[in-house]
Amino acid sequence: MGAEETDYKSNPSRCNTLSLHWGVISIYFIVSFVVIFLSQVTGAFQPYSHTDPDFAASIHHLKLLVLAELNLLPSIFYVANKEPYRENDEPIKLYLDDFTSSNLKSLKAKISLEQFIFLLNSSYIKEDIVANDVVKHPFKSYRTIRRFVRFIGKLPEFTENEDLIRVWNHTRKLYKFPKESDLNASMESIIRLRQVYRFSINDILEGNLEMEIGSGLSIRHMVEIADHSCNLQLYSHAIDLYYGVMTKCSESQPRSFQDCSLLDLANIAVKLNDVIKKHDNLLVEWNDDLAPPDSSPHVFDDILDNITSPKFLSRKPLQIDHKMDELLKTKSELSQLYKDMIVSPFLYEKLCRGEQLRDKAVIASLKCYYSHKSHPIYTIGPLKFEVHSESPPIIQIYDIISDAEISQLQHEVQEEMRQSRTASAEGDDDLGITSRYRTSANAWIEDADISKFTYLNERIARITGLNTTGYFSSEIVQIAAYNPGNHYTPHSDAIFEDEIIKRLPESELQRGDRIMTFMLYLSHVEKGGGTGFPTLKTVIHPVKGSAVMWFNLNPDGTVNYNVLHGGCPVLYGTKWIANKWIRSNDQMFIKRCLNKREEREHYWEMPN
Ligand SMILES: O=C(O)CCC(=O)C(=O)O
Numbered sequence: 001m002g003a004e005e006t007d008y009k010s011n012p013s014r015c016n017t018l019s020l021h022w023g024v025i026s027i028y029f030i031v032s033f034v035v036i037f038l039s040q041v042t043g044a045f046q047p048y049s050h051t052d053p054d055f056a057a058s059i060h061h062l063k064l065l066v067l068a069e070l071n072l073l074p075s076i077f078y079v080a081n082k083e084p085y086r087e088n089d090e091p092i093k094l095y096l097d098d099f100t101s102s103n104l105k106s107l108k109a110k111i112s113l114e115q116f117i118f119l120l121n122s123s124y125i126k127e128d129i130v131a132n133d134v135v136k137h138p139f140k141s142y143r144t145i146r147r148f149v150r151f152i153g154k155l156p157e158f159t160e161n162e163d164l165i166r167v168w169n170h171t172r173k174l175y176k177f178p179k180e181s182d183l184n185a186s187m188e189s190i191i192r193l194r195q196v197y198r199f200s201i202n203d204i205l206e207g208n209l210e211m212e213i214g215s216g217l218s219i220r221h222m223v224e225i226a227d228h229s230c231n232l233q234l235y236s237h238a239i240d241l242y243y244g245v246m247t248k249c250s251e252s253q254p255r256s257f258q259d260c261s262l263l264d265l266a267n268i269a270v271k272l273n274d275v276i277k278k279h280d281n282l283l284v285e286w287n288d289d290l291a292p293p294d295s296s297p298h299v300f301d302d303i304l305d306n307i308t309s310p311k312f313l314s315r316k317p318l319q320i321d322h323k324m325d326e327l328l329k330t331k332s333e334l335s336q337l338y339k340d341m342i343v344s345p346f347l348y349e350k351l352c353r354g355e356q357l358r359d360k361a362v363i364a365s366l367k368c369y370y371s372h373k374s375h376p377i378y379t380i381g382p383l384k385f386e387v388h389s390e391s392p393p394i395i396q397i398y399d400i401i402s403d404a405e406i407s408q409l410q411h412e413v414q415e416e417m418r419q420s421r422t423a424s425a426e427g428d429d430d431l432g433i434t435s436r437y438r439t440s441a442n443a444w445i446e447d448a449d450i451s452k453f454t455y456l457n458e459r460i461a462r463i464t465g466l467n468t469t470g471y472f473s474s475e476i477v478q479i480a481a482y483n484p485g486n487h488y489t490p491h492s493d494a495i496f497e498d499e500i501i502k503r504l505p506e507s508e509l510q511r512g513d514r515i516m517t518f519m520l521y522l523s524h525v526e527k528g529g530g531t532g533f534p535t536l537k538t539v540i541h542p543v544k545g546s547a548v549m550w551f552n553l554n555p556d557g558t559v560n561y562n563v564l565h566g567g568c569p570v571l572y573g574t575k576w577i578a579n580k581w582i583r584s585n586d587q588m589f590i591k592r593c594l595n596k597r598e599e600r601e602h603y604w605e606m607p608n
């Protein structure tokens with residue numbers, strides 16, 4: 001037992017040893033594409049249920065983890081302060097420093113850890129409030145999971161104090177602890193946030209997410225995340241982070257002198273050089289028929305600059321939007337597959353960042369209106385509609401579910417929430433697979449359970465004019481929730497696609513495809529988390545109590561790829577949605593298959 005035994009320091013990177021063959025990488029990307037673009041789990045696949053919590057995906061489980069930590073904290077603090085200090089206590093000190101800089105630095109009132117523990121013990125600070133504060137922040141969430149994986153999970157290795165071990169054993173019985181895979185998932189969330197929202201190295205160090213300042217990552221955290229990016233072959237991210245670390249450590253007054261001296265900067269320089277080589281080798285091997293070797297557009301950096309032997313100090317990562325546009329222009333004859341892979345995520349990321357991609361005139365022509373829907377209930381309180389796209393229509397309707405109903409829906413499912421799974425095109429497993437492309441958590445609620453507290457299905461039927469009653473009309477409601485960094489890349493909600501359709505049971509086929517998505521926002525999101533439609537160049541911001549609806553099928557029953565859409569990563573806050581997918585066959589007398597042009601126009605009309 002000693003400080004050197006802990007791995008409360010950077011994990012060795014596999015970057016230097018890892019060399020996956022390009023063929024394997026491209027197969028990975030293509031398979032992922034098939035999975036994400038062709039499908040997602042339907043009501044037919046039924047709720048996946050397993051016993052392990054998903055800390056990086058589920059808000060509820062992450063909150064419980066914070067409570068577990070607060071349960072242990074006073075005893076750890078006591079051991080660190082009341083017993084004579086020994087060298088072996090170093091990991092405990094590091095742990096407490098990490099807790100303090102992660103959770104107390106961003107508080108408006110500057111309090112010490114001792115004061116915090118006093119306020120906690122005397123219930124002046126509510127544990128629940130601390131938990132809510134952690135789960136909405138990507139860095140605090142990551143650091144909480146990391147403290148468990150690197151320290152709390154192995155606490156008996158670091159202390160002989162019997163009281164502490166007793167409390168630890170008790171906590172262990174009450175709560176489940178996260179694993180290395182949870183830590184990896186939370187690092188991936190940060191990599192994704194950086195890719196989409198482009199915050200700078202300084203913002204990471206300061207924890208500046210525009211909502212609050214503090215709780216930034218340390219140099220050590222950044223190196224670990226860079227190492228993990230390497231392992232995922234997200235080389236451009238790794239380059240960017242290693243480079244950022246080198247630059248910060250070489251500043252005349254490094255922000256965290258201790259971290260810079262602890263780390264072997266020469267080792268980082270070697271890693272950086274190595275990852276640049278790997279990055280550029282992949283680019284040289286890349287050809288137009290295959291997906292690019294990195295999910296991020298930064299990979300084009302050097303190719304576009306025609307740099308044959310890159311020198312890392314001359315790089316300017318994350319500044320290549322205009323080059324990406326140029327590249328796309330030169331590739332006008334790209335295959336649909338290629339376009340979906342590259343163009344759509346690229347535009348989607350722009351939308352997520354809030355870039356305006358449509359003409360002002362188009363936006364000005366969009367309407368908001370009230371509707372009574374010829375229904376007495378809406379005479380007193382008319383529905384408020386906002387049109388985000390005319391054709392195909394994408395319409396947001398406000399105030400259609402109350403806060404009380406939302407709380408009940410959330411309460412009903414919180415224990416069941418597990419990482420979302422997408423149907424696999426080739427697997428036999430009806431439970432689907434987890435994927436980097438959809439990292440939310442979800443659960444399904446039976447109609448009978450919902451009707452105990454809300455007439456949601458009836459309300460959706462009134463608004464859409466479609467049938468929602470019974471198995472053949474619509475799926476049961478799916479609730480999904482996103483922690484910071486969680487997202488869902490652009491996809492179609494339709495499920496009757498070549499590969500997936502082969503696996504659907506007869507009863508599913510009889511329901512027909514998902515003609516319409518009716519998606520309710522069950523929360524506001526403080527930053528990020530919009531629903532982006534890259535082809536239509538529009539993004540919808542979650543407003544609690546509102547819903548968005550669109551048709552997934554064309555008038556002739558084919559899939560409408562113009563409504564590809566995705567959930568932007570949540571940057572700060574948590575996001576809850578409810579999906580009601582309406583199936584086509586039971587709508588045959590309401591929405592017929594229309595082939596004539598003039599009839600087709602009619603199809604898009606939303607009932608008012
Ligand atoms: O989270 C969002 O905004 C989109 C979710 C979505 O597209 C889905 O669940 O199918």
Ligand SMILES: [Fe+2]
Binds near residue numbers: 491492493565
């Ligand atoms: Fe969707």
